[in-house]
Amino acid sequence: xxxxxxxxxxxxxxxxxxxxxxxxxxxxxxxxxxxxxxxxxxxxxxxxxxxxxxxxxxxxxxxxxxxxxxxxxxxxxxxxxxxxxxxxxxxxxxxxxxxxxxxxxxxxxxxxxxxxxxxxxxxxxxxxxxxxxxxxxxxxxxxxxxxxxxxxxxxxxxxxxxxxxxxxxxxxxxxxxxxxxxxxxxxxxxxxxxxxxxxxxxxxxxxxxxxxxxxxxxxxxxxxxxxxxxxxxxxxxxxxxxxxxxxxxxxxxxxxxxxxxxxxxxxxxxxxxxxxxxxxxxxxxxxxxxxxxxx
Numbered sequence: 001x002x003x004x005x006x007x008x009x010x011x012x013x014x015x016x017x018x019x020x021x022x023x024x025x026x027x028x029x030x031x032x033x034x035x036x037x038x039x040x041x042x043x044x045x046x047x048x049x050x051x052x053x054x055x056x057x058x059x060x061x062x063x064x065x066x067x068x069x070x071x072x073x074x075x076x077x078x079x080x081x082x083x084x085x086x087x088x089x090x091x092x093x094x095x096x097x098x099x100x101x102x103x104x105x106x107x108x109x110x111x112x113x114x115x116x117x118x119x120x121x122x123x124x125x126x127x128x129x130x131x132x133x134x135x136x137x138x139x140x141x142x143x144x145x146x147x148x149x150x151x152x153x154x155x156x157x158x159x160x161x162x163x164x165x166x167x168x169x170x171x172x173x174x175x176x177x178x179x180x181x182x183x184x185x186x187x188x189x190x191x192x193x194x195x196x197x198x199x200x201x202x203x204x205x206x207x208x209x210x211x212x213x214x215x216x217x218x219x220x221x222x223x224x225x226x227x228x229x230x231x232x233x234x235x236x237x238x239x240x241x242x243x244x245x246x247x248x249x250x251x252x253x254x255x256x257x258x259x260x261x262x263x264x265x266x267x268x269x270x271x272x273x274x275x276x277x278x279x280x281x282x283x284x285x286x287x288x289x290x291x292x293x294x295x
Contacts, residue, residue, distance in 0.1 A: 002027065003148065004056030006049055006072055006079070007093070008035055010228065011119070012062035014126040015092070015152045017041060022151040027055045049073075053082025058145065059089050065237055066095040073103060085111030090145060092133075094118045094173070094238055097166040097245065100136070104162040113141040114162060118169035119153065120176070122230045124216070130154045134172070136164035170245065173238035177259040177276070179213045184280035184291075187221055191291045198222050217277035221291050229275030236263045236272075 001024050005016040008030035016038055020026050026043040028034045029052050034045040046052045049072050053059050059079055063069050069091055073079045079089065089107050091100065091114070104114035115137035125131040131153035135142050142158045149156040159168045186209070190200040201218045204210065220226060239260045246253045265282035266274060274281075284290045 001025070001058060001148070002056045004029075004046075004052035004059035004079075005043075005062070006030070006052055006059065007062035008032075008038065009062070009064075010123050011126045013038060014123075014129075015060075015062060015131075016043065018129045018151045019148065022147075024148075024151075027052045048077040049079045050077050050081035053079040053087065055082075057087060058148065059087065060148075061089070061091045061093055063091075063093045064234065065093070066099045069093050069095050069103065070099070074106065080106070080110060083107065083110045083112045087111075088113040088115065088141060088145060090115045090117050090148070092117045092119055094169050094234075094241075095166060096241055097163040097170070100166050101163045104137075113138065115141055115145055116162060116165040117145075117149065118165050120169065120172045121153070123228065125153070132172075133157070134159050134165040134168035136160060136162045136166065136168075138162075166241075170238060170242045173235060174242050174253065174256050176213065177235060177239060177263075177279075178255050179211055180217055180276060180279050181255075181259050181262060181283075183211075183214050183218050184221060184277075184283050187218060187291050188280065188283050188287055188289065191293060192287060192289050197291050217275075220275060220277040221280045224292070226271075226274045226278040226281075228273065229277065231272065232263050232266050232274050232276050232278060233272035235276045236260060236267070239263070 003019055003024045004027045006029045013035050016026055020041045027046050028043045029046045029049055089112055100116045107114045117133050117135045119131040119133050121131040129152055132155040133149045133153040135158050159165055187197045191197045242256050262279050262282040271278055
């Protein structure tokens with residue numbers, strides 16, 4: 001297939017690479033220059049998003065936030081200018097569900113299909129083609145795009161109509177944030193109480209408390225490796241989506257609000273670009289004790 005891919009950052013670049021490796025022709029655009037590795041693998045750089053759309057049957061977006069997606073789709077030189085009937089737009093960014101539904105209507109007015117397909121799994125999942133992909137859209141559009149999703153991820157789920165993928169991603173980000181907070185509190189408690197947090201982590205990974213976050217982010221907390229990964233600033237954006245939509249729904253999410261405040265404390269320390277596992281630093285500041293310090 002002729003595939004357009006717009007947004008080639010930490011996540012997007014390896015995802016595009018997997019599609020090239022699967023034999024597809026890739027037409028590429030990024031805010032910065034297209035990575036040399038993708039060009040060497042056979043990708044083609046395009047000057048505008050409109051050019052990407054004109055040369056592609058399916059256009060994939062992997063962008064930071066809702067305004068970025070709207071600009072790339074409908075701004076000057078955007079994807080909409082290159083759309084024609086029968087083409088498919090797949091937005092794999094994590095953005096607002098209500099905006100997603102609006103974008104789908106506007107793409108449909110130009111004869112295009114629309115899928116929202118946000119992902120979970122972070123940089124590691126993107127590099128290993130092991131992402132979880134949550135898809136909203138028409139079933140026939142999903143089935144047509146399934147081979148592309150399977151080249152980038154290992155758990156691909158059609159959740160429901162357009163917008164359902166974004167709802168699933170917001171729920172995912174709530175659970176991830178609260179689990180990071182729980183792991184951080186547990187390891188901080190263990191360290192302050194005089195136990196070796198690495199040994200405690202090893203011990204509890206065999207029990208009910210085990211999780212991928214305990215395995216991966218618990219290790220980051222102990223080893224103090226907070227390069228992203230998934231940036232705190234981006235996770236804050238996702239929790240804002242959760243809290244804003246919760247207000248619309250008349251829903252209370254108290255623990256989500258707490259996690260957002262802990263992320264804000266990290267940002268106040270210059271940590272917007274830290275990996276989200278660095279939430280532990282906010283709790284360490286409250287305790288005047290870092291994981292791994294002598295009690």
